[in-house]
Amino acid sequence: MPVGGQSFGSVRKAREALKERAEEIVKMYFETWKQALAFGDFETAQKCASDLAKHIPKDEEGFTVFDTDVDKTAVLDKSKSGPSIQIGVAIGGLNRALPEAVVEVIEVKHNEPTE
Numbered sequence: 001m002p003v004g005g006q007s008f009g010s011v012r013k014a015r016e017a018l019k020e021r022a023e024e025i026v027k028m029y030f031e032t033w034k035q036a037l038a039f040g041d042f043e044t045a046q047k048c049a050s051d052l053a054k055h056i057p058k059d060e061e062g063f064t065v066f067d068t069d070v071d072k073t074a075v076l077d078k079s080k081s082g083p084s085i086q087i088g089v090a091i092g093g094l095n096r097a098l099p100e101a102v103v104e105v106i107e108v109k110h111n112e113p114t115e
Helices: 006-020 022-038 042-054
Strands: none
Touching: 006 022, 022 042
16 A cells, blocks of 8 residues: 555645644744753753754755764665564573572681780
8 A cells, every 4th residue: 555545644634734834843943942041951952953953954966964863773775675574582491490599607706816
């Protein structure tokens, strides 16, 4: 079934609604960023900056302002790969009890220093 068919009509509608409000959403991101910095909430400010930086579009030549995130996982083209094969392994015999601990008590006598 191709993506975007009858089954995904609500997804298409949601994307259109977000696209219509894109400018408002970007302004809200910038305002949140400013407020977070003003209140010293650097974690939120960093998240806003990161989210905005990830979505800066490429220019006409295909260059981006920032390099690709090194932690971002590569998207694999599944159309060029074979079927997915999953293999499971069950390891048995792990429910055995541990042997009893052997404790040996050694009595140590304290000697007074001799002169």
